[in-house]
């Protein structure tokens with residue numbers, strides 16, 4: 001994956017996911033399978049999408065004791081996806097164990113999947129951080145701290161909102177990966193997301209990759225919406241060169 005625009009394939013039925021992809025015949029995509037799709041369809045969905053040539057972010061956000069996460073990552077490594085993740089809230093030992101498991105499960109001669117950690121969900125607001133999680137620090141400082149711990153644990157990057165990318169780059173260096181969901185085309189509903197930006201803003205703020213679900217999957221013309229997002233995301237890149 002190179003500065004990917006990742007489509008979140010969140011559908012309540014396999015048939016709906018498959019119908020959605022008919023809008024993209026002949027295009028190679030960066031796709032995200034999350035808990036909804038993986039719990040329903042199992043590993044078969046990964047195989048199907050890989051056979052079609054797509055690159056995969058398996059977004060299961062593992063969060064458990066270190067040994068359990070290590071063994072789960074070892075098992076997930078056999079799926080040979082491109083990007084996997086854990087929750088940074090699991091702590092340094094858990095994240096280091098995730099990396100060990102991923103390395104142990106990656107076949108010799110194959111490239112290890114990139115491993116990233118969720119800092120604070122993009123559906124979490126500053127107010128929720130303090131009232132629900134009892135974290136009484138500003139969001140950008142909390143996210144930058146989680147990113148620092150993630151880097152010290154040997155991971156490749158984090159999931160965050162684009163609003164925190166500058167602070168993460170300052171704390172961890174600009175080559176540390178920042179994958180940012182919470183992307184909306186101008187005028188689209190935020191729904192359950194709180195820390196949102198447009199694709200152009202994400203690029204301006206320095207996101208490495210963006211994750212886009214409903215702005216594309218719920219669009220009347222998903223292919224047109226995808227290319228609108230892609231143009232905003234890439235056009236900006238040319239301007240900032």
Ligand SMILES: O=c1ccn([C@@H]2O[C@H](COP(=O)(O)O)[C@@H](O)[C@H]2O)c(=O)[nH]1
Pocket residue numbers: 008010034118120121122123159160181182183193211212213214215
């Ligand atoms: O902090 C996070 C981590 C993961 N996600 C996932 O990204 C997509 C976003 O979907 P939209 O429809 O564009 O809101 C979804 O699959 C989440 O599970 C996130 O939003 N925030």
